[in-house]
Amino acid sequence: MAIHFSKMFSATKRASSGDWSDEELQATVASYAEMMQFDAEGTPYVKAHYYRDLSTRFGRVEGAFERRMQNISYLLESQGLERLRGLKPQRNVGANVQPRLKGFLDGVFGELSTPLRFAEELVDTAGVIEGVKKQVTVNAYERDSTAKRRCIKRWGCTCAACGFDFHKVYGDLGKGFIHVHHLKPIHTLGGSYLLDPENDLRPVCPNCHSMLHRKTEVLSIEDLRNILARERQN
Incomplete structure (x- = not known):
């Protein structure tokens, strides 16, 4: 049975300043991780459904969550880890967002801060x-x-x-x-x-x-x- 990571975090409203909150980043990482699990199991899923769900929960446009997931792909690939197919890496993570996003990824994928060498x-x-x-x-x-x-x-x-x-x-x-x-x-x-x-x-x-x-x-x-x-x- 698949673990529904996206249900691990409670829904909260986005800060009016437009900055990405920790709750938004956590939920985005959780959704990405759940899709990776479905991918590994061969379970069908639709990425757009996740973007829509996150948009409804946090009041941010769906495309923003797609781009944030592309940032996740970038962080994973830069460390030599597997990423989701169909979400090409995008580098412009943002100075304020990257360390927090990387921290949440560490909790799910583990030790991203450790440089990989063969x-x-x-x-x-x-x-x-x-x-x-x-x-x-x-x-x-x-x-x-x-x-x-x-x-x-x-x-x-x-x-x-x-x-x-x-x-x-x-x-x-x-x-x-x-x-x-x-x-x-x-x-x-x-x-x-x-x-x-x-x-x-x-x-x-x-x-x-x-x-x-x-x-x-x-x-x-x-x-x-x-x-x-x-x-x-x-």
């Missing part, structure tokens, strides 16, 4: 000061919640490399927790590449995920399994 790009550099913390991040496909859910639905939450199951070890605290790993190195993919979560992603625990990306050339899960088997025999 794990394959994080290579060792000569002359680095000893003790400096090395950050390992994952790519946008691995961060995308829709793709992750589809991967887990197909393969479960057991690590494909070592077999670790957080639920079995940590009980309810670990239920449903796992990373997902992209089988095809990102740098080998073209810009028009279409992700197939069931076939392109695999669940892996954080330790194995780090080991897969430990070297400049990404290890295959099979290679990592062989390393684990060899080390267990020693």
Whole structure:
């Protein structure tokens, strides 16, 4: 059953000054998120109905909400995240609106303020000061919640490399927790590449995920399994 994000926020009237209120921005983000969920599930919806509903609730023209959703597309795409088809990114967010809109998006899509870098790009550099913390991040496909859910639905939450199951070890605290790993190195993919979560992603625990990306050339899960088997025999 789809979560009706747009019903999470109460209807309020727009400020007479014409500035966008927090309630308007929250409701717009909620509507955008609901459409993304419908999109992922293959459930039909009509964007114009959302614009009309928001216009009725807040007394602002329908086109304003469409443009604001295009701003959302811009913020998502600029962080390497999936956006709604048919809502092309529009950059003119507004200095007053952008930080607030980004904050509301963080609550729904998570960590938009964290710059994305592909794990394959994080290579060792000569002359680095000893003790400096090395950050390992994952790519946008691995961060995308829709793709992750589809991967887990197909393969479960057991690590494909070592077999670790957080639920079995940590009980309810670990239920449903796992990373997902992209089988095809990102740098080998073209810009028009279409992700197939069931076939392109695999669940892996954080330790194995780090080991897969430990070297400049990404290890295959099979290679990592062989390393684990060899080390267990020693």
